[in-house]
Amino acid sequence: MKLPGHVESLVTDAKLVGERRAQILRAAVKLFSDKGYYTTTISQIAREAGVSTGLIYQYFGDKDDVLLLSLKLVLERYEKEIPPRLEGVKHPVERLCMALWAYCTIVDGLREATVLAYRSTKSLRADRRTLVKQDELRTNRLLQDCVRACIAGGYMRQVNEYLLVYQYVTFSHAWALKHWALRSRFSLGKYVAEGIGLLIEPFLTAKGRRALDSMRRRTANFTRSATRTKPAKRARAPA
Amino acid sequence: MKLPGHVESLVTDAKLVGERRAQILRAAVKLFSDKGYYTTTISQIAREAGVSTGLIYQYFGDKDDVLLLSLKLVLERYEKEIPPRLEGVKHPVERLCMALWAYCTIVDGLREATVLAYRSTKSLRADRRTLVKQDELRTNRLLQDCVRACIAGGYMRQVNEYLLVYQYVTFSHAWALKHWALRSRFSLGKYVAEGIGLLIEPFLTAKGRRALDSMRRRTANFTRSATRTKPAKRARAPA
Amino acid sequence: MKLPGHVESLVTDAKLVGERRAQILRAAVKLFSDKGYYTTTISQIAREAGVSTGLIYQYFGDKDDVLLLSLKLVLERYEKEIPPRLEGVKHPVERLCMALWAYCTIVDGLREATVLAYRSTKSLRADRRTLVKQDELRTNRLLQDCVRACIAGGYMRQVNEYLLVYQYVTFSHAWALKHWALRSRFSLGKYVAEGIGLLIEPFLTAKGRRALDSMRRRTANFTRSATRTKPAKRARAPA
Amino acid sequence: MKLPGHVESLVTDAKLVGERRAQILRAAVKLFSDKGYYTTTISQIAREAGVSTGLIYQYFGDKDDVLLLSLKLVLERYEKEIPPRLEGVKHPVERLCMALWAYCTIVDGLREATVLAYRSTKSLRADRRTLVKQDELRTNRLLQDCVRACIAGGYMRQVNEYLLVYQYVTFSHAWALKHWALRSRFSLGKYVAEGIGLLIEPFLTAKGRRALDSMRRRTANFTRSATRTKPAKRARAPA
DNA sequence: AATGAATGAGTGTTCATTCAT
DNA sequence: TATGAATGAACACTCATTCAT
Numbered sequence: 001m002k003l004p005g006h007v008e009s010l011v012t013d014a015k016l017v018g019e020r021r022a023q024i025l026r027a028a029v030k031l032f033s034d035k036g037y038y039t040t041t042i043s044q045i046a047r048e049a050g051v052s053t054g055l056i057y058q059y060f061g062d063k064d065d066v067l068l069l070s071l072k073l074v075l076e077r078y079e080k081e082i083p084p085r086l087e088g089v090k091h092p093v094e095r096l097c098m099a100l101w102a103y104c105t106i107v108d109g110l111r112e113a114t115v116l117a118y119r120s121t122k123s124l125r126a127d128r129r130t131l132v133k134q135d136e137l138r139t140n141r142l143l144q145d146c147v148r149a150c151i152a153g154g155y156m157r158q159v160n161e162y163l164l165v166y167q168y169v170t171f172s173h174a175w176a177l178k179h180w181a182l183r184s185r186f187s188l189g190k191y192v193a194e195g196i197g198l199l200i201e202p203f204l205t206a207k208g209r210r211a212l213d214s215m216r217r218r219t220a221n222f223t224r225s226a227t228r229t230k231p232a233k234r235a236r237a238p239a
Numbered sequence: 240m241k242l243p244g245h246v247e248s249l250v251t252d253a254k255l256v257g258e259r260r261a262q263i264l265r266a267a268v269k270l271f272s273d274k275g276y277y278t279t280t281i282s283q284i285a286r287e288a289g290v291s292t293g294l295i296y297q298y299f300g301d302k303d304d305v306l307l308l309s310l311k312l313v314l315e316r317y318e319k320e321i322p323p324r325l326e327g328v329k330h331p332v333e334r335l336c337m338a339l340w341a342y343c344t345i346v347d348g349l350r351e352a353t354v355l356a357y358r359s360t361k362s363l364r365a366d367r368r369t370l371v372k373q374d375e376l377r378t379n380r381l382l383q384d385c386v387r388a389c390i391a392g393g394y395m396r397q398v399n400e401y402l403l404v405y406q407y408v409t410f411s412h413a414w415a416l417k418h419w420a421l422r423s424r425f426s427l428g429k430y431v432a433e434g435i436g437l438l439i440e441p442f443l444t445a446k447g448r449r450a451l452d453s454m455r456r457r458t459a460n461f462t463r464s465a466t467r468t469k470p471a472k473r474a475r476a477p478a
Numbered sequence: 479m480k481l482p483g484h485v486e487s488l489v490t491d492a493k494l495v496g497e498r499r500a501q502i503l504r505a506a507v508k509l510f511s512d513k514g515y516y517t518t519t520i521s522q523i524a525r526e527a528g529v530s531t532g533l534i535y536q537y538f539g540d541k542d543d544v545l546l547l548s549l550k551l552v553l554e555r556y557e558k559e560i561p562p563r564l565e566g567v568k569h570p571v572e573r574l575c576m577a578l579w580a581y582c583t584i585v586d587g588l589r590e591a592t593v594l595a596y597r598s599t600k601s602l603r604a605d606r607r608t609l610v611k612q613d614e615l616r617t618n619r620l621l622q623d624c625v626r627a628c629i630a631g632g633y634m635r636q637v638n639e640y641l642l643v644y645q646y647v648t649f650s651h652a653w654a655l656k657h658w659a660l661r662s663r664f665s666l667g668k669y670v671a672e673g674i675g676l677l678i679e680p681f682l683t684a685k686g687r688r689a690l691d692s693m694r695r696r697t698a699n700f701t702r703s704a705t706r707t708k709p710a711k712r713a714r715a716p717a
Numbered sequence: 718m719k720l721p722g723h724v725e726s727l728v729t730d731a732k733l734v735g736e737r738r739a740q741i742l743r744a745a746v747k748l749f750s751d752k753g754y755y756t757t758t759i760s761q762i763a764r765e766a767g768v769s770t771g772l773i774y775q776y777f778g779d780k781d782d783v784l785l786l787s788l789k790l791v792l793e794r795y796e797k798e799i800p801p802r803l804e805g806v807k808h809p810v811e812r813l814c815m816a817l818w819a820y821c822t823i824v825d826g827l828r829e830a831t832v833l834a835y836r837s838t839k840s841l842r843a844d845r846r847t848l849v850k851q852d853e854l855r856t857n858r859l860l861q862d863c864v865r866a867c868i869a870g871g872y873m874r875q876v877n878e879y880l881l882v883y884q885y886v887t888f889s890h891a892w893a894l895k896h897w898a899l900r901s902r903f904s905l906g907k908y909v910a911e912g913i914g915l916l917i918e919p920f921l922t923a924k925g926r927r928a929l930d931s932m933r934r935r936t937a938n939f940t941r942s943a944t945r946t947k948p949a950k951r952a953r954a955p956a
Numbered sequence: 957a958a959t960g961a962a963t964g965a966g967t968g969t970t971c972a973t974t975c976a977t
Numbered sequence: 978t979a980t981g982a983a984t985g986a987a988c989a990c991t992c993a994t995t996c997a998t
Binding site: 036037038039115118119120122123133136137159160162163164166167170171173174177178180181182185186191194195197198199202203 | 275276277278354357358359361362372375376398399401402403405406409410412413416417419420421424425430433434436437438441442
């Protein structure tokens with residue numbers, strides 16, 4: 001996160017810095033998402049943000065820096081918006097489902113920006129790229145905690161947590177990355193419901209499955225997935 | 240795939256065209272993979288390929304066209320290299336596992352190029368992008384056939400084929416995209432073995448699981464995943 | 479010396495104007511000397527002077543104006559500091575030597591600024607450049623007066639005064655301009671002593687030379703130059 | 718002397734390189750001399766040279782590099798053009814006079830460029846500046862050789878050669894640097910004649926002075942300087 | 957068929973200058 | 978008076994593309 005190069009003209013008012021950066025980043029995320037990093041010019045960002053080109057360089061070191069902060073802005077929203085969505089949800093299985101649901105929802109709201117992250121992370125200078133990866137890892141940890149709670153509570157059998165978490169991550173990201181192929185077949189709700197059936201349910205213990213079914217009964221959001229038929233039966237059997 | 244504009248200088252000898260294009264694309268894929276599309280110059284490609292810059296414009300319409308064919312070259316390798324790896328494999332479950340294994344192996348050999356595809360597809364003009372997506376869909380169909388055969392043969396329960404296939408696709412791609420996070424924890428073999436445990440095994444019927452176990456006994460490649468213990472038990476229960 | 483354009487904000491308090499200008503010019507001379515005119519920014523000058531950029535434009539018309547006054551500041555120091563150094567020195571030959579010595583000493587203290595004058599005078603707008611040249615001419619006149627007094631007193635033979643004075647000027651300036659080449663071979667004192675031997679002594683009459691020798695005997699500053707041996711002898715001969 | 722940065726497009730044809738560089742440098746020297754380094758734009762140089770801006774970067778690394786080579790071009794002319802002017806001149810005193818004469822003539826032809834060297838050498842990056850200084854030192858050596866020959870032949874008394882040479886150098890350069898002040902008082906011929914009277918004649922031995930006088934009688938170029946009358950007398954006296 | 961010199965539009969970035977506060 | 982945020986014109990430099998040879 002490089003500071004502006006010509007330090008002499010650094011803006012000092014902290015509140016203003018926050019506002020201006022947000023204003024410029026909003027424009028940048030939009031344009032980068034639409035057209036990609038290299039085909040977006042600083043002057044377009046300036047126009048979109050309603051400021052002059054020079055101003056951007058009072059708040060960012062260079063174009064690369066604008067990209068870095070744009071990506072961080074996106075990745076930090078994953079990290080910041082998942083926890084509030086889990087608040088008040090007590091049961092580990094429910095929390096896990098809710099986390100996946102939340103992740104997918106957030107991605108849905110940031111579809112283009114998510115694609116941007118995949119396109120552009122490698123455009124960053126190596127040292128800056130590291131910062132972005134760390135953001136991703138922090139988000140993963142949120143999911144990992146959910147998985148662990150399920151296992152610790154006996155709701156999920158022993159699995160390779162790390163890899164399972166990555167399934168959740170790629171599943172969520174795929175909603176953006178493969179939206180062109182998925183949108184005609186799935187609504188977001190349907191997509192998540194299927195995801196739960198594919199990536200959560202199979203690893204639940206009988207106890208875990210009961211919790212899932214109970215949750216499903218209560219929730220309109222999670223339409224029963226078509227896939228769920230057989231396991232549901234098995235789920236009922238032990239009851 | 241726009242043809243060069245100045246038709247009069249278009250090269251006509253079909254064999255030569257093939258060779259030259261291959262020669263240039265090899266260089267392009269290498270450089271695009273290493274440095275990305277926008278930071279690779281035509282000049283660098285020419286140098287890497289051992290030809291002049293002018294020549295490139297006799298075999299490709301423009302830089303965008305070089306990218307398109309580079310991406311197609313990569314995506315076509317998925318499509319072309321999976322089938323030979325399935326040859327002689329008869330059992331549907333084994334075929335599915337082999338397909339996943341093959342896909343991951345190919346991605347492993349084209350790691351940078353796979354990342355390139357994610358970075359650069361959006362850099363293509365819209366009409367060209369469609370061509371690339373069709374290549375991906377054709378590859379998906381290979382996997383889908385394997386899944387269908389499993390279901391048809393009663394080795395796998397009813398699942399949302401389409402989505403499951405996409406899990407296989409993203410799982411394979413993730414080996415490239417998230418290699419920075421995965422490489423310290425998994426060998427390729429371990430990764431695929433875990434993938435089978437996570438994305439194939441849970442959806443197998445008792446019959447299917449027996450086939451998988453039998454295959455595992457015969458195959459050194461697919462190390463038993465640690466995750467697999469419990470399901471094996473459950474597998475016996477319904478029997 | 480163009481005045482600021484927006485007259486309404488022109489500062490009027492004469493004392494303040496003097497102080498502020500001095501404060502800013504001190505910073506400007508330092509920075510211009512170190513880094514040159516074009517690579518010094520107004521922002522840097524403001525920072526160095528401890529004021530805001532805007533303030534500079536209340537005391538100077540534009541950047542060019544800051545340069546003009548910076549150069550004048552330097553050139554005026556030549557003009558102002560030579561006379562006090564001659565005070566109390568009565569003998570014309572001694573006054574001439576002292577003037578050269580003074581000039582070189584002042585240049586030594588303003589080495590970078592002297593280089594600046596050579597670098598940047600041409601950067602001034604033509605009309606402003608004239609002002610700077612006049613400053614130089616006034617300084618030259620100080621030296622010219624010394625030469626004239628020597629000739630008038632019979633201490634120096636008829637020479638082209640004007641050109642001889644320019645020898646003194648370029649000799650003094652060379653201490654700054656060619657310092658990179660001279661510093662390893664001469665101390666300032668040695669340099670001036672040699673200069674006297676080269677540019678004053680040869681033009682002295684016998685009477686003048688006696689005065690020079692007498693001065694040399696009294697002064698530690700002017701080490702006998704190695705060059706001086708022979709002429710000294712000749713000087714004694716006619717005695 | 719940095720080579721072009723984007724090496725891929727370096728021009729290879731050696732003859733062409735020579736021509737193009739000369740063509741561009743001619744334009745650069747002209748413009749830099751007229752307007753200075755910083756106020757001359759690459760695009761102006763391109764226009765003056767009749768080429769495109771891009772082309773300049775195929776023959777020069779950057780603008781700084783164009784300046785370096787411009788300065789070298791000028792300084793090398795001193796070095797290269799003085800020796801031919803000395804050819805056939807046998808007598809050491811005559812050679813020395815001729816060298817000063819030659820130097821001043823060359824400076825006269827490169828007046829603006831000489832000023833440029835003073836203005837712009839400091840604009841070069843430090844490592845490149847060294848190269849320019851070395852060129853100057855090589856030229857100085859030409860003069861130094863002449864001085865030495867005079868001393869060795871007993872035509873000139875012992876003097877601080879190094880400093881005397883620098884007097885010749887600054888004297889010659891002054892013709893350009895102070896041309897605004899000198900032109901109204903001296904023709905070039907007069908200037909050199911006076912210079913010989915001030916900076917050569919006083920250090921000649923009787924033998925040397927005879928040689929000088931003989932030369933003066935033969936040469937129209939060197940008008941007798943008004944200054945010279947008296948010393949000529951003195952020259953006879955010690956004889 | 958092949959070359960590579962030449963082009964010039966386009967980009968990131970800087971900085972003198974203004975002006976609302 | 979003084980500030981410093983904001984402006985935007987200007988510049989060095991790049992590189993896809995062309996075309997004479």
